[in-house]
Amino acid sequence: MTVEALAVPIGLAAGEAPRSERAKGLREDDREAIEACRQGEREAFDRLVERYQRDVYRLCYRYVNNHQDANDMAQEAFLKAYRALSKFRGDSAFSTWLYRIAVNTCLNFRAARRAPQEELSEHLADGAAGVADRLQADERSARVREAVARLPEKQRATLILKIYHDLTHEEVARVLGASVGTVKANLFHALGNLRKLLVSRPDHA
Amino acid sequence: MRSHLTDDMLAEALEGLGSPEVRRHLSECADCAGRLDEARLGLELAQASEVPEPPPLYWEVFRRQVGRRIGEEAPARRAVAFWLFPALATLALLIAVGFFRVRDESETDAPAATLPAWSALPPADEDEGLEVLQALAAQGDRLDAALPTQTVAGDLSLLSEEESEVLVDALRSELTGAGTL
Numbered sequence: 001m002t003v004e005a006l007a008v009p010i011g012l013a014a015g016e017a018p019r020s021e022r023a024k025g026l027r028e029d030d031r032e033a034i035e036a037c038r039q040g041e042r043e044a045f046d047r048l049v050e051r052y053q054r055d056v057y058r059l060c061y062r063y064v065n066n067h068q069d070a071n072d073m074a075q076e077a078f079l080k081a082y083r084a085l086s087k088f089r090g091d092s093a094f095s096t097w098l099y100r101i102a103v104n105t106c107l108n109f110r111a112a113r114r115a116p117q118e119e120l121s122e123h124l125a126d127g128a129a130g131v132a133d134r135l136q137a138d139e140r141s142a143r144v145r146e147a148v149a150r151l152p153e154k155q156r157a158t159l160i161l162k163i164y165h166d167l168t169h170e171e172v173a174r175v176l177g178a179s180v181g182t183v184k185a186n187l188f189h190a191l192g193n194l195r196k197l198l199v200s201r202p203d204h205a
Numbered sequence: 206m207r208s209h210l211t212d213d214m215l216a217e218a219l220e221g222l223g224s225p226e227v228r229r230h231l232s233e234c235a236d237c238a239g240r241l242d243e244a245r246l247g248l249e250l251a252q253a254s255e256v257p258e259p260p261p262l263y264w265e266v267f268r269r270q271v272g273r274r275i276g277e278e279a280p281a282r283r284a285v286a287f288w289l290f291p292a293l294a295t296l297a298l299l300i301a302v303g304f305f306r307v308r309d310e311s312e313t314d315a316p317a318a319t320l321p322a323w324s325a326l327p328p329a330d331e332d333e334g335l336e337v338l339q340a341l342a343a344q345g346d347r348l349d350a351a352l353p354t355q356t357v358a359g360d361l362s363l364l365s366e367e368e369s370e371v372l373v374d375a376l377r378s379e380l381t382g383a384g385t386l
Contacts, residue, residue, distance in 0.1 A: 042275060049268050057267070061256045071267065078271045079278070137253075144254030163251050184213035191219070191247030192240065198250050 030094040037085055045085075049078055052095060055165065056102050062160045063106035065149045073109055077102040092174060099165065100175045103157055110153075147197040154178070155190035162187050210237045219244055262371045269367045 030051075036044035056077055061070035080101050088097055148156060157176055161167045162183075167175065172183045210218070210230060217223050218231060218241055231238050364372065 042272075045275065046268060046272055049271050050264075053264055053267055053271075057259075058256045067257070067259065075267070075271055075274065079274055082275050138257070141254040141257075144250055145256075148251070148254070159251065163248070181213045184216035185211070188212040188216040188219070188244055191244040191251065193247070194251055195243050195247035199246065 026090045026093055031090065034085060034088065034090070034094065037082075045082055048081075048094070052098055053078075055095065056098060059099060059102050059160060059165060060106055062145065062148060062164055063103075063110060063156070065145050069109065073102070073105050077105045080105065093171075096167070096171050096175055099161065099167070103161075103175060107153065107157075144194075144198065147194055150197060151190055151193055154182075155186050155193065158183055158186040159190040159194070209234065210240075215241055215244065219248065262368065262375065265371045265374075266365070266367045269370065273367070 030048065033044045033047045037048075053074065057070055057074040060073035060077065061067070064070050064073055077098065081098055084101070088094070148159060151159065154176065158172055161172045161175055162169070169180045169183050169187075172178075173180045176183065178186075210227060214223065214227055215237065218227055223231070231241060
């Protein structure tokens with residue numbers, strides 16, 4: 001194995017915000033909106049919702065794997081954030097704090113609904129031979145999302161935040177309340193397990 | 206480096222951040238290189254997955270729904286006064302007492318349901334109007350089959366209040382030439 005072959009950067013899935021667009025600290029426009037909210041200007045929270053609704057929705061979707069529940073969880077996360085806004089100290093990005101709320105909301109939801117999530121649905125194993133490329137891509141995406149949903153809680157949370165939301169190891173550690181070393185190890189296990197879950201299926205080899 | 210790499214070392218190597226020592230180990234140790242390849246394949250699979258994009262109007266509806274829920278919550282929180290708690294507790298007690306009394310009465314006094322032995326309708330073989338009704342029913346089935354099963358009006362009636370508002374706003378923008386539809 002060559003040294004060059006090792007340098008595979010962990011990138012983003014399509015449609016999700018690149019790291020360069022996100023400030024690592026508290027964004028100035030977030031700070032202004034939060035301050036306005038605290039002074040009773042409810043419309044200022046609307047701006048925060050508009051700014052982060054896509055990221056929060058996608059984060060929730062990765063957890064619950066369907067639109068309706070993702071919608072409910074994302075709304076719930078914003079409501080909790082609104083209620084807890086006075087407790088936000090501003091020592092991290094607002095998005096990091098919001099992600100933490102969203103992750104906890106999804107974890108509570110999944111804990112209450114554990115049984116239906118335990119097995120991958122059998123119809124996904126049927127394959128999509130003969131359908132258009134787009135449908136095959138959708139099918140593959142759905143299969144990966146189902147496999148991600150089967151990972152152990154900490155591995156899944158780490159993978160979602162690191163791969164799909166492009167957080168640094170340090171940010172993931174802050175969101176999940178874990179050490180950076182644990183985050184790295186969980187990510188590595190998550191990726192290995194994902195491969196095992198998916199490559200055992202014939203059309204993913 | 207004799208022993209195998211730890212998981213966090215391999216995670217760093219996956220991102221191209223491994224030290225020269227780690228890289229050297231990977232070039233010599235088939236076990237660690239194999240584990241790294243497994244994770245790399247997992248990463249490729251993970252990156253191939255997208256979340257389905259909701260319809261364009263969804264985000265506007267979402268934002269309004271959150272705003273509405275916050276709006277509903279804020280006055281409700283202000284309106285709940287502590288002096289109401291004793292009154293609410295008394296009301297709950299009265300309802301509970303009433304419920305148990307009604308339940309006791311219904312368990313003791315209610316007669317068992319009986320089926321009527323007599324029917325107002327004549328037997329089928331004696332009913333002269335039955336043939337006419339059956340013919341009308343068959344005609345109704347043909348009419349139903351000829352009509353479309355789904356209409357625009359039917360679709361619109363399924364929209365929530367927020368979705369209707371967003372649709373009206375979008376159509377209004379479109380009519381005034383400022384729309385994006």
